[in-house]
Amino acid sequence: MRTMAIAAAGPVLALLAGCQTGMANDPPPSAVSANPAAYSAAGAVTQTQIDSEAALQRLKNSRGMTLQWISWDYLGPVAVADNDGVIRISASQQQRGGPGKVTVLGDIVRIEDREFIFRGRITMTDTPDAGRQCVLNSAESGDQIFAITQNRQYWRLRTFEWCDGLTDYIDIYF
Numbered sequence: 073m074r075t076m077a078i079a080a081a082g083p084v085l086a087l088l089a090g091c092q093t094g095m096a097n098d099p100p101p102s103a104v105s106a107n108p109a110a111y112s113a114a115g116a117v118t119q120t121q122i123d124s125e126a127a128l129q130r131l132k133n134s135r136g137m138t139l140q141w142i143s144w145d146y147l148g149p150v151a152v153a154d155n156d157g158v159i160r161i162s163a164s165q166q167q168r169g170g171p172g173k174v175t176v177l178g179d180i181v182r183i184e185d186r187e188f189i190f191r192g193r194i195t196m197t198d199t200p201d202a203g204r205q206c207v208l209n210s211a212e213s214g215d216q217i218f219a220i221t222q223n224r225q226y227w228r229l230r231t232f233e234w235c236d237g238l239t240d241y242i243d244i245y246f
Contacts, residue, residue, distance in 0.1 A: 117179040117191055120159040124185040124194060128159070130246035131183065131227075137163040140241040141161070141176040141200035147245060163244060169244065172199030178210065187219035188227065198238065207233030215244070218244060 112191010120129050136147025148165025159180040166173050194216070196206040208231070210216065218227035229242040 099225050101188075110172075117158050117181055120180050121156045121182040122159075124183060127183050127185050127188065131159070131161070131180070131188065131244075133246065134163075135245040137165055137174075137176065137242065137244045138200065139165055139172075139196065139243075141196075142167045142174065144170050151242060161244075167199060171197065172200065172244070173197045174199065177244065181215055186221075187217055190216045190218055194229070194242065196235065200238070206240075218242075 089231040091233040132152045134150040135152055136153065138144050138147055142148075142165050143242070146168070146212055148160065150163040153160045154190065160171060161176060161178060161180060163176040165172065173195045176194050177190070178191070180188055181191050191210045193210070194206075198204060208216065213231075213234070217230045219230050226243040226245040229240075232239045232241070234240070
């Protein structure tokens with residue numbers, strides 16, 4: 073079951089989507105940041121370029137996200153907001169009964185039919201091993217691409233080995 077709620081988050085309207093039954097252990101994603109410069113020296117996105125309205129709707133109605141080290145059996149929540157023409161995303165997945173966590177927080181630069189360009193920050197903590205700390209920040213690494221391949225029902229981060237040589241699959245489901 074998917075639930076959606078619109079909540080005021082200061083000057084930002086957050087569209088919360090993708091909460092599934094049985095995800096009680098997942099904390100809600102944090103409010104979508106009103107200050108993109110706080111997480112990206114690559115420059116603030118002033119307008120998201122939308123080349124596919126259908127893809128925008130899939131993103132807004134995302135069912136959730138996963139990192140394979142945590143689980144493919146349950147999804148973490150995704151929040152998407154349109155803040156004066158800038159599409160912002162905040163998503164997370166928390167390991168049930170453990171410290172593992174992944175978060176995605178940032179702006180969407182461009183949305184095409186089968187991919188979107190993300191500018192922001194992705195973090196992984198304590199997964200798959202305790203003590204593992206990974207940060208992928210557009211300020212240092214450039215914008216990242218999430219793409220749909222082979223008719224899958226999710227976008228996958230196309231940078232797979234960005235932290236300590238392990239292959240990480242971060243997926244956002246629609």
